[in-house]
Amino acid sequence: MIGRPGKTVRTGYGDEAAVPVIDGTKCNACGLCVKGCKTFTLVMEGGRPAVMPDNGLGCIGCGQCMALCPRGAIRVAGRRISPEDALPMPPREKRATPQGLENLLLARRSVREFSKKEVDRKDIDRILAMASSAPMGIPPSDVGVAVVAGGEKTYSLAGDIMGEFRRWQRFFNPAVMKIARLFMSRYNVEIMRDFILPATAMMSRAREEGTDLLFYHAPCVMLFHQSPYADPVDGQIACTYAMLAAESLGLGSCMIGTVSFAMNQNVKLKERWGIPAENRVAIALIMGHPAFRYARVLRRRFSSVAYP
Numbered sequence: 001m002i003g004r005p006g007k008t009v010r011t012g013y014g015d016e017a018a019v020p021v022i023d024g025t026k027c028n029a030c031g032l033c034v035k036g037c038k039t040f041t042l043v044m045e046g047g048r049p050a051v052m053p054d055n056g057l058g059c060i061g062c063g064q065c066m067a068l069c070p071r072g073a074i075r076v077a078g079r080r081i082s083p084e085d086a087l088p089m090p091p092r093e094k095r096a097t098p099q100g101l102e103n104l105l106l107a108r109r110s111v112r113e114f115s116k117k118e119v120d121r122k123d124i125d126r127i128l129a130m131a132s133s134a135p136m137g138i139p140p141s142d143v144g145v146a147v148v149a150g151g152e153k154t155y156s157l158a159g160d161i162m163g164e165f166r167r168w169q170r171f172f173n174p175a176v177m178k179i180a181r182l183f184m185s186r187y188n189v190e191i192m193r194d195f196i197l198p199a200t201a202m203m204s205r206a207r208e209e210g211t212d213l214l215f216y217h218a219p220c221v222m223l224f225h226q227s228p229y230a231d232p233v234d235g236q237i238a239c240t241y242a243m244l245a246a247e248s249l250g251l252g253s254c255m256i257g258t259v260s261f262a263m264n265q266n267v268k269l270k271e272r273w274g275i276p277a278e279n280r281v282a283i284a285l286i287m288g289h290p291a292f293r294y295a296r297v298l299r300r301r302f303s304s305v306a307y308p
């Protein structure tokens with residue numbers, strides 16, 4: 001049964017609905033696709049799955065039906081998803097074991113000292129492929145990545161962002177900080193006064209001597225950005241996946257948070273670095289070959305764990 005585009009939620013790349021297509025010759029009417037479809041585009045009708053494009057939210061192209069169908073009888077196209085996106089399931093023995101994954105998570109550190117070696121393009125592509133499997137608010141993905149590769153380029157990007165930090169230094173002068181409580185929350189005043197301003201002043205001084213304390217001279221920076229329709233944390237989740245992917249390839253990485261504040265204030269800066277004006281930078285990830293090896297892992301704890 002062939003579906004037709006129905007209504008659906010909007011994303012940064014349009015409001016096209018995906019179109020599910022059921023191959024009646026393969027479908028055994030097990031109903032798994034219908035159970036997996038929480039937008040209710042697929043329903044059981046007369047004991048068989050049927051496509052109802054205008055039902056519920058409309059097909060958002062989550063692909064649950066394609067992933068679940070044991071017979072490959074359902075395909076979804078449109079909304080940047082295609083039938084070719086349903087790939088063979090990796091066998092269980094080829095997936096990370098809990099111990100293997102825990103070891104990877106424990107061994108990862110935020111790396112801030114890199115060798116001069118550039119990051120191989122093959123590694124960058126693999127990291128992007130792995131990170132693109134991250135969950136996101138509305139699928140397939142409203143996250144984009146601007147990859148700034150090469151030590152000279154990342155140094156130049158850091159220079160641009162430092163320019164924005166210097167503007168903050170001028171704006172948030174002692175007189176403004178005295179009255180900042182009138183237009184900023186107590187927490188933001190404290191963060192600005194005790195962390196952002198001293199840290200950016202330190203970075204500025206270091207930069208004058210040719211030292212990059214923003215990206216630590218990393219040879220690659222990934223800027224994760226997202227459309228205004230995306231969930232606010234989509235880009236950060238994708239970045240977390242990229243970080244773990246980098247770790248699995250033996251690369252060191254570190255998230256850099258302040259970049260998003262600086263770039264989101266300045267449309268020209270976003271556009272210069274390949275980010276659409278309307279998109280918001282979620283976070284940056286620096287990466288490269290670590291300059292040294294860590295001897296130990298660090299135990300961390302949540303600030304609290306409760307079972308209310």
Ligand SMILES: Cc1cc2nc3c(=O)[nH]c(=O)nc-3n(C[C@H](O)[C@H](O)[C@H](O)COP(=O)(O)O)c2cc1C
Pocket residue numbers: 108109110111112254255256257258259283
């Ligand atoms: C959202 C976020 C923003 C961060 N921003 C910065 C940053 O601007 N500069 C930096 O040196 N480290 C940054 N970090 C790295 C943290 O400082 C680091 O995760 C922390 O020191 C814990 O160390 P670990 O990652 O080795 O466990 C950031 C981390 C996160 C998760």
